[in-house]
Amino acid sequence: HFARVPLPFIQRGDVVLYDAPGGRSMAVFWAGDYWAATDDGAARVECEPLAAWRIE
Template sequence: MRYRDWTTRLNDVIQAAQGRPFSWGEFDCCLFAADCTAAVCGTDPAEQYRGKYKTEAGAKRQLKKRHGSLEAAWDACFSRVSMAFIQRGDVVMYDAPGGRSMAVFWAGDYWATTDDGVARVVCEPLAAWRVE
C-alpha cells in the first residue's frame, strides 16, 4: 500500500537525485527506481543488490544469479500493468541507448538516471509495474 504522503516523498527523491552522477552500484537506473518505490510504498526491490556490484557486468551477474532477468526482479516485488494504465509513481522498463533501463512515471513524464543525474527521458515503455 502506498504511504499517505507518497507524492511528497517521491518528489523529494526525484529532486534529490537531480545532478547526482550515474554510478554503477551506487546510483544507477535500478537503484534510482528502487529508491522511488521505497519512497512510495516502503518496498525496496534492490535491497539484496545494494553494495553487491560496482560495474555493469557485476550488475548483470547479480541479476542473473538472483532473479534471472531485470523483468523477473521487478516481477518479484510488483504486479505488471498494461501501458494504457500507467499511473504516477509506477515504474517502467525501456530500451535506453546503453541497454534496458528503468524509469519512474511522475508529473506526466518518465524520469530516469542519466550521466548527469536524474532527468526527464523520452521513452517507449516495454513493461510497467504498479508500485503499491
C-alpha cells in the first residue's frame, strides 16, 4: 500500500518522484538525504521531490 505524503512531511523510508537529468526518476529518503539506484549501486542524489509516498 502506498499512501501519498505531502512534501513538507517526507520522512525516512518515503519514496519520492523527481526530475533527473535523464527524465523522471525515483529515490528513497534515508539518513537525511535522497538515494537512488545507479549503474554503480545506490548513490546520494540532489533533487527537488515532485511527489512522495509512504510504503505501508
